[in-house]
Amino acid sequence: IKSKSIIVDATHTKARYNQMTPREILMDRSKKLRKAIYQIDESMKNKFPVKNTTDVLEDEIAYCQELIDVIEKEETLIEYPKVKEQLNLLKETVTDDIEHLQSSDDMDAKVGHKTADTSFFGYKTHIAMSEERIITAATVTTGEKNDGKQLESLIEKSIKAGLKVETVIGDAAYSEKSNIEFTKENNINLVAKLNPSVTQGFRKKEDEFEFNKDAGMYVCKAGHMAIRKARQGKKGIAANQVDTYYFDVEKCKNCPFKDGCYKEGAKSKTYSVTIKSNIHTEQEQFQGSDYFKEKSKERYKIEAKNSELKHRHVYNVAKSSGLVGMQLQGAMAIFTVNLKRILKLIDQR
Structure with missing residues (x-):
């Protein structure tokens, strides 16, 4: 492995059993x-x-x-x-x-969202891969987990595995504030396009609401996705614009986490994110550089790797129930695709 970059992404796996009572x-x-x-x-x-x-x-x-x-x-x-x-x-x-x-239900599997209109019931595998297409780190989580929150772990695991990481390549899910700060502290270039809605850290309840980049909506602690959003304020004036996300209040009424989140009798439940235009000035400048644009072209490789895992190694559906079973399946599948790639690279030498 000669590259000093890792490409990060997450792929979803459907639970073996349906979410049925x-x-x-x-x-x-x-x-x-x-x-x-x-x-x-x-x-x-x-x-x-x-x-x-x-x-x-x-x-x-x-x-x-x-x-x-x-x-x-x-x-x-x-x-x-x-x-x-x-x-x-x-x-x-x-x-x-x-x-x-x-017992026929998978008690660990959770509902995740691929887009605003489509969801899945199962797990997510968060992957880091070198430019030579060798997977250097992976974390298996339940389906509702946010992609961006796994970045630090993927970087640390890749470094521990022996890779020198100078650049991380990912999509907008990885451009949240905490990731930009972490990569800067560790002298790592973060090649991930900014999204104003992913700049978490301006609310006290940031750990309870996470942004889903595929759906373009926030998801609450209970896994419920916002049903619509609205932007307030005008661009280019002194006051910052705010994105307000609206949740289904009927779900809030019966939510096990409603204490401190939903006020009894309230007719609406919202979560607002302040868009601060000057918070990512350096990252915005880096985003316009030739290096950023060139490295962004490498991201397709991990999508091809995800496709290989799903279609050639049946990673689209869990073979057993439970998070431990999914982790074992992930370890075996990743070991297999890495071994195949290593043998191919040896032949090319």
Whole structure:
């Protein structure tokens, strides 16, 4: 490895199990059973019990048991393979206890956001890679974690692994204030474009609200994303502009972290970020340099590496549940792609 730069990015991995409650699992399986029967005999609709409309698990179990009793009386119908399969699956689910049903969920996985409109349920792997495409550091976190917060760890791990780091290349998620300060203190060039909304550090609750660069919105401690934002103030005048982010107050009312964050009875919940035009003067000047522009061209390499991990080494879906299992899967996948790359570099010598 001759380069003294690392390229940083994060890739998401979906949890092996869906984010479904025991009641939702029962609803899904009873729905599939009814659908299989309707394809054979639509008149069965009139014989089925009334669907459960409550959120109580016991009521859903009772409905499913009634549905099973009705279907099992139809001897001809249950001889069809697709009906028998769905019927047996529902029966197994009903007879399983609640604890067993809940074990099918991945308790460590969390909801993360890829864009303002799309989300995923699972984990994130934060990666640092040399320009020679060797992964030098990685951190596996739950899906809701902010990319920028992992930069210091990735740099420190890369240095500990033996790499001399003079430049870090990343996207706007890594240009928050704390990262600029850290890299400057350590004489490292940060090649990451500034985003006025990523300049965290102007509110006391900065650890409770983190910026998601893909969605362009802030996410609260509970993992809820802002539903809209508005900019207040005029550009170029003495007073600084403010970006105000609005959250779904209905979610705030039932949030376990509402104490000290949401005032009971309030009709809105907002989080504001002051945009200070002079806070990143040096970084803005560096951003316009030829060195910055040239190094920015190297960032595509890590996107290709993420694609290799996902499509050639099945890193798009977790093989087991739990953060430890995801860390083991990440270690093996990264070891494999590094070994392949090392062998290829040896052949080129």
